[in-house]
Amino acid sequence: MERKLLKMFKIAIRGLVPLFMLFVIFSASAQKEERIKENKKFNERCFACHKSSTYTYFNPEMDKKVRDKMCPDRVIYPDEYYQSNHYSFKCTDCHSEEYDSFPHPVYLRMEEKYACIDCHGYDEDYAQYQFEQIEEEFLGSIHSTKHSEDFNCWMCHDAHTYRIAARSVELIKEIIEYDNLICLSCHANIEKYNLIMEGTNANILTTHGWLPNQALHFKNVRCIECHTAVNNDILVAHLVQPKKDAVHNCVECHSANSHLMASLYKFRTIETRSNVGFMNGVILNESFVIGANRNVFLNKMSMGIFILSIMAILMHFILRLITKK
Amino acid sequence: MSTRLYLYPVAIRVWHMVNALMFLLLIVTGLSLQYSSKDLEIVGFNLAITLHNIGGITLTASYLIFIIGGIVSGNMKHYKIKYKGFWNRLYKQGRFYIYGIFKHEDTPFPTSENMKFNPLQQFSYVLALFIGLPIVILTGWAYLFPEIVILKIFNLSGLLVNDLVHITIGFILSIFMFIHIYLCTIGPSVKNTFKSMITGWHE
Structure with a gap:
């Protein structure tokens, strides 16, 4: 019982x-x-x-x-x-x-306003966002070192409207627009710029005049792609570099080992098109980068055709020499 | 005794020379862009873009002059394929290149003022000049103004499709050029055809 x-x-x-x-x-x-x-x-x-x-x-x-x-x-x-x-x-x-x-x-x-780290720092719930590293990067950035405490999180991230785009927005182009507007809110807006800097802000179109297809670049990459140092641990790099250290070398992005894969496309590497042979295929979902999106199969096929053609020409030439009267 | 024919007037020779130089420039800079790398750059990326653009624009201008000049001067008649018995003539010329030449047979279609090109030359030039080149020029111009390219083609980036067409046709034209240069070594002597490209006289 x-x-x-x-x-x-x-x-x-x-x-x-x-x-x-x-x-x-x-x-x-x-x-x-x-x-x-x-x-x-x-x-x-x-x-x-x-x-x-x-x-x-x-x-x-x-x-x-x-x-x-x-x-x-x-x-x-x-x-x-x-x-x-x-x-x-x-x-x-x-x-x-x-x-x-x-x-x-x-x-x-x-x-006094709270800084992001005041609420999000050293908290298990937010560990995945690495706020401590973001804070560290920000403090080392030109924004912080040049302007000291005058430049705080709120300059870029308005707590009333800010939403993380990189993890939640599906279209890369929307992320680019959202993030670039943050930079432009100062660098193309004299009123906000003057909160921390005297004088006028430089015209972005002029300072980037060297960039080929400027409009296309502005629409397809974020400012931070070239202006921050890549950190593998955090989603959005915050170590904004002095302008002399910005990426100027085209092949940093336009190559098989594209810098974009470590920045803009970092968390999109679950590729849908990589299996059809394109290098850095995740970029192809929304864009195309010369030099970075080569097709492995086409490369091999063209190399094969080229070698066969040269061999055929050589064989023909040798036969002509052998059969020469 | 060999006969001398004045087949290539100055305008044709200049056009041909510009075409050849631009082709070489476009191949080298095109390869440099396609295989750009941080470790090895054939030509610096920025310089390669500038030179590729200059080469493409010059080639377009040269092509337009060739088309307009050809229509006005009547040079276009050499590219007009006569369909009757065409495949048979093509076979004969092909057979000569892969067999007859080694048996020292006479060329089946000797060059004359009325027939500057043999059937195989005519066929390959028509494909290269009237199909390949316009495609590569149009897709190249689309890259100069990327904003005009259709965003999506069958769910693929329009720029990607444009690029694939541009580099594929560009590659085929490059292979054409290698074969074209090699076939020029066939003649009374290896340098004969190259010489005629400078003097205008065909022997």
Whole structure:
């Protein structure tokens, strides 16, 4: 009888454990969903003003509602925010809770912003992104060494809109456009450029005048392909080099051992076309690079035809010599 | 006794010389681009692009002059294939090259003012000049203006298809050139045909 009871207990336990685990996972997920929902509701109060170029508030001095202009840098579009990496947060997770009150206290404008490493560094959950190495690379980059602390993560990555493209976007061209726009947000925008540099920024079209088929290059590779040092451990290199160290040698990319495979196409090496004999075939899914996309079969075939032709010519010539009167 | 015929006027010789030089330039720079490597560069990539572009543009101009000049001067008649008995004539000339020449047979189609090329020459020149060359020129120009190339052809990059066509036809034309140069050594002496390319006189 005891044995029977023990057996039944074991069966019950075996059945219950997976059920319990499912329950834990489901409830954790449900809790997260619930938290996001609550945060979204909370954020509505902020977005009520910050989602558009104007906002309305009650002015007690004038005893009436006033419509005013919102500073463009303080406008955050909810659609963009909820598609960004930080979509699940409520505004006061990163900003002071004192923003709850309106008018916001003036000194809050001077609050120090978090850097990426403050939240993502030394955390198992983010280990795969190698934030520590990104931080190290950034600190060694020309952006950081030339501009010290004035240049921070936010210069390139707006926490309200930033989303990682390289892992989530399927089309390489979209990744290129997204990433290049980050560079252009300073290098082709004098207002933002002047936040850290005096004077005018160099015209990119002129400084890259030496590049053949300039427009094609700009559309098909990211700025960082030539302007950063490749790091095999991280997806997007952050060690931006001084311009004298940028890639100028065409064959760095236009060769069988293409630099692009270690940068832009690094995480796309699960090729679909490599089995039809193209070198660096993953590039062919969306682009084509002279010198890097040779077809192995065609190369061998052409070499064979060439050798046969030369042999036939030589044989013919030798026979002519032998049969000469 | 050998007969002397003035078959190659100055314009034809200049065109031929420009064509030959541009072909060589395009082959060397084309190979350099196709097999570009960090370890070994036949010609530096940037220089190879510039020279390849110059060679391609010059070849196009030379080709257009050849076509227009040929129509105006009547030189085009030498490339007009007479279909009646064509394959038979082609066989005879082919047989001569791979057999008769070693038996010291007379050439079946001696060069004359009316028939500058033998049937095999005529056939290969028509293929090279009126099919191969226009394709290689058009695909080459497509590379000068890559934005005009269709993005996708049967789900393949348009630039890739363009490249494959360009290098395949370019390769066939290169092989044609090797054989063409070799066949020029056939004649009363090895240097005879080359000499006639300079003097204009065929012996």
